[in-house]
Amino acid sequence: MNVQDHAVVVGISKYGSLKPALEGPxxxxxxxxxxxxxxxxGAVPPSNVTRVLSSKFDQHDANRGNDAxxxxxxxxxxxAAFxxxxxxxxxxxxxxxxxxxxLYIYLSGHGITPRVDPVTSTNQSALLPANSMEDVNLDGVSGHAYAEWFRLSHAFAEIVMFMDCCRTDRPDVAPPPITAPIVQGGRPDDVLVFYGWATRWDTRAWEQVLGTPPSKRGVFTFALMEALTxxxxxxxxxxxxxxxxxHVNIRVPQLRQNDVRQLPQFFPPNPDGRIVIASRATAPPEPNTTIxxxxxxxxxxxxxxxGSTFATLLSRTASAAPWALALNPGTYVIxxxxxxxxxxxxxxxxxxxEHLDD
Incomplete structure (x- = not known):
């Protein structure tokens, strides 16, 4: 087990007043x-994984009446977990x-992008709590802001964050501040990060019926779980x-091909291989591309x-023998x-x- 790893996982499906109703988070x-x-x-000890889920508060919600x-x-x-x-x-x-x-951070539910400024940037998307009310209470949790606090404080060597929520622009809503001071004296530039958002700034993230057995799932997380497993x-x-x-950049548009588009966003957009999310015993990959x-x-x-960085990955002198390659999902150029x-x-x-001719 990776005993030095920690995770905060939040999934909110039940909201007092925000619409539409959600099933997937x-x-x-x-x-x-x-x-x-x-x-x-991830091989993270369960004691190091904090789950904040709507179902944990069902007993409390039974006494709430109609008070959102x-x-x-x-x-x-x-x-609290942060x-x-x-x-x-x-x-x-x-x-x-x-x-x-x-550190893993995963947040899913209704979301917005609070007021953007040169410091917070458009990455300050916020997951809204269950008691949010339109135009009254829209203080949320910015996964990116917390991830950056831990990076700047050099709390972890690596930080992985995923947010599966809408990123509707709300310039009238100020991002709630993180009041804890940065812990100085670390080397934040040495911290490796990988951040993923379900959709681009000021666009919606969608859920739809997916999987076996069929159930409502967030499209981004469904594709993410495919990649992880x-x-x-x-x-x-x-x-x-x-x-x-x-995988996700191709799979999400594919799942949404007959409906409103959804385009994920990642930082860095073209990551290297220094963060190893998981290791699996595997046979040599079968070629999936023949040129x-x-x-x-x-x-x-x-x-x-x-196809994104135009960095040369492999070279080959053309001959009668096919060029057989095992490539990860993605875009490439010959x-x-x-x-x-x-x-x-x-x-x-x-x-x-692909057959290449003169």
Whole structure:
């Protein structure tokens, strides 16, 4: 088990007054927390995983009547788990990292983007508590703000955050401040981060019926869980942010293809492989991409580039033998000097056959 890892997982499906009604957030949060605690997943000790779920407050809600302001979890319930880790960070100020190896943050439910300024930026999307009321009480929890507090305080060596909620722009709502001072003396630039949002700024995140048995799920989290559990790993069986970004960026639009679009956002947008999300014993990956060459191209060099960064990944001299590749889901480009570029899209579970001619 990864005993130095910690996680805060929040899923809110029951709101007092906010519409529409949601079914997916708690189900998605449970799925993510279960993956975290699984030895085949995050391998985080259950005692290090704090779950803040609507169902934990059902008994309280039975006495709430029709008073939306009494619904739970409230903002204080949501931030308590962060406050405990912040206090531990302050107590351990003499060492770095001050708490552990990795912090996971997962937030799902109704969300907004509070007022944006040059400091907070558009990443300050906020998950709203269950007692939120339109135009009255829209104080929420910014996963990014808390993740950055722990980074700047060098509480962990790595921070992984996912937010599955809408990011509707609300310039009339001020982001609630984090009042705890940054713990100084660390090396925040050494902290590795991977942040993911279900959708872009000022757009909605969607839930729909997915999976077997069919149930309402957040589209982003459904695709994320696919990547975490069955997504393609590298040759060493390591699942890194590269594999997650490649899978989710293709899978979410695919799931929404007949409805309103949803485009996830990640930071960094083109991550490297330094964060290993999970390791799985794996057989050598089967080739899923086959490139063949017309005879006039024999002897010429072709490069396979990342479709986002255009960094050269592999090179091959064209011949009669097919170029068989095992590629993670994502976009790629085949290039050659003086020739046209050929784009490739590798979809999750799919195969690609591309014939290059003169």
């Amino acid at each position: 708690e189900r998605d949060a449970k799925a993510f927390a279960d993956w975290l605690e699984s030895p085949q997943g 302001f009494l619904f739970e979890p409230t903002l204080s319930s949501m931030t 406050a405990r880790l912040m206090a531990l960070t302050a107590r351990n100020s003499s060492k770095v990292p001050r708490v552990g190896r990795r 069955t997504g393609q790993t590298d040759a060493q069986g390591r699942l890194t942010p590269q594999g997650i970004v490649g 063949t060459f017309a005879p006039p191209l024999f002897g010429q060099q072709f490069d396979l580039q990342d 290039t050659r000097a003086g020739g046209r570029d050929t784009p490739l899209i590798v979809r999750p579970g799919g195969t690609v056959k």
